[in-house]
Amino acid sequence: MxxxxxxxxxxxxxxxxxxxxxxxxxxxxxxxxxxxxxxxxxxxxxxxxxxxxxxxxxxxxxxxxxxxxxxxxxxxxxxxxxxxxxxxxxxxxxxxxxxxxxxxxxFNRHYSHSAQGMLGYLTPDGKGGVKVKDEYASKVLVDLELCEKxxxxxxxxxxxxxxxxxxxxxxxxxxxxxxxxxxxxxxxxxxxxxxxxxxxxxxxxxxxxxxxxxxxxxxxxxxxxxxxxxxxxxxxxxxxxxxxxxxxxxxxxKYALEKYGHQIVVANLLNTRKWQVWLITKHHDPFLLQIPLKELENGHDIEQDLVAELARRHKQYISGASETQ
Ligand code: PAZ
The missing domain is CATH 3.40.50.10300 (CoaB-like)
Known part of the structure; x- marks a missing residue:
């Protein structure tokens, strides 16, 4: 060889x-x-x-x-x-x-990669079957219903x-x-x-x-x-x-916006991305969106605020505004 x-x-x-x-x-x-x-x-x-x-x-x-x-x-x-x-x-x-x-x-994101694995959410139901553990049942039910909806x-x-x-x-x-x-x-x-x-x-x-x-x-x-x-x-x-x-x-x-001519850049830093993002548009100062760390720990995702803001700007864009803000 x-x-x-x-x-x-x-x-x-x-x-x-x-x-x-x-x-x-x-x-x-x-x-x-x-x-x-x-x-x-x-x-x-x-x-x-x-x-x-x-x-x-x-x-x-x-x-x-x-x-x-x-x-x-x-x-x-x-x-x-x-x-x-x-x-x-x-x-x-x-x-x-x-x-x-x-x-x-x-909808699957809270379970599929969790450290305890899928089995960690389950327990015997006492009748020869399995059920979701009581402490997770209401959250699993919400996600299941949303997934279906x-x-x-x-x-x-x-x-x-x-x-x-x-x-x-x-x-x-x-x-x-x-x-x-x-x-x-x-x-x-x-x-x-x-x-x-x-x-x-x-x-x-x-x-x-x-x-x-x-x-x-x-x-x-x-x-x-x-x-x-x-x-x-x-x-x-x-x-x-x-x-x-x-x-x-x-x-x-800013450079990316000028170069490609699209509507918005969402800027984030690796270590703070889960609670802090900036919306950058061509003619305005960066718009900071952030959530208190306490809220993040309580299950509030910054994506709720981010998506609401972007959807608002998208609506303006659809209705003909030349630049969104
Ligand atoms: O996937 P994730 O939630 O761990 O991270 C999100 C992210 C940082 C990848 C995203 O917010 C992002 O910035 N995407 C673009 C990355 C880039 O190519 O610059």
Whole structure:
């Protein structure tokens, strides 16, 4: 067997990848056609007076090999996206929930990833069956009822890799585009900024045995630009910006708005994101939304306030305001 190790380290100059050609060089996900058909059918079934939201949620993976054994991932659990989807449904929205497989889902989010596991919620009922433990029963009942109530207004579509996400985002955007201002894009997914293009990836598992591994990753093309300009130009687009350095947050959010020309950036910091966010628009000062930590501990999600505020601004946008505030 050869001693040479295939490696994704590519000794070339900076390769700038154009968003338009990205799709010609990467593999679409297996569920693309399914998602296309389902989204079309789903939208056709909805009351045409209802606003509709595409919520993206969770983190994308970036494979290191075409036959993927290893990949780069990120921290996002999908809390923001799944909690926001619940709030949008409560406000009368129809929701397409594009989420990372195995990340948190609306109504299930309190149970699916809990440390005690599903069995921790159950107890023998004394008659040979099982029941939900008394201390959880009322909460489980509420979530069950909500899940049932909104099931016809919620469509869930999964992605895993960055490429899956981008293909599905484009596909769903093109379907939502004709709905115009009625559609809100709520782009809360944590999408990788770096990737290895398919043609630069090794085919098989990277072999160890020849020392350290150095990766060269390309910058992911900025897909917000074609989304806003070409795929869904009249829709209300809310993007999210995450930083860890507070000094970078506002300038980078403003820069994104100027560059892509969409409506709102929700800016948040990694360590405070559950109780503090800023809404950034082009011509106004950042609008701070925050909840006291006590309320967070008592189960008040900041997404309740965030989604209410965004829905209010979306309504203004639908009614023709040039800029929302
Ligand atoms: O998924 P989560 O609730 O753990 O985190 C939410 C979030 C921080 C990923 C989201 O609020 C966000 O900022 N998304 C965009 C991240 C970015 O690409 O900048």
């Amino acid at each position: 050869s001693e040479t190790v295939e490696t994704p380290l590519v000794p070339v100059e900076r390769e700038v990848i154009d968003p338009d050609t990205y799709f010609d060089h990467n593999q679409p996900p297996k569920n693309l056609q399914w998602a296309h058909d389902k989204v079309k059918e789903f939208i056709a079934q909805q009351d045409s007076n209802r606003p509709i939201a595409l919520v993206t949620s969770g983190g994308t993976t970036v494979p290191l090999e075409n036959n993927t054994v290893r990949f780069v991932d990120n921290f996002s659990a999908g809390t923001r996206g799944s909690a926001s989807a619940e709030q949008l449904l409560a406000l009368g929205y129809v929701v397409i929930f594009l989420y990372r497989e195995n990340s948190l889902q609306p 909104y099931k016809a207004q919620l469509l869930q579509v999964t992605f895993t890799t960055l490429s899956d996400y981008l293909f599905l985002l484009r596909e769903i955007s093109l379907i939502l585009a004709p709905l115009g201002t009625r559609s809100m894009f709520y782009l809360a997914a944590a999408v990788s900024d770096f990737f290895i293009p398919s043609h630069n990836m090794v085919e098989h598992k990277i072999q160890s045995g020849t020392g350290d591994l150095t990766l060269r990753m390309n910058q992911v093309p900025k897909f917000l630009r074609p989304l806003v300009k070409n795929w869904a130009p009249a829709c209300f687009v809310v993007s999210f910006k995450l930083e860890t350095d507070p000094n970078l947050l506002a300038p980078k959010a």
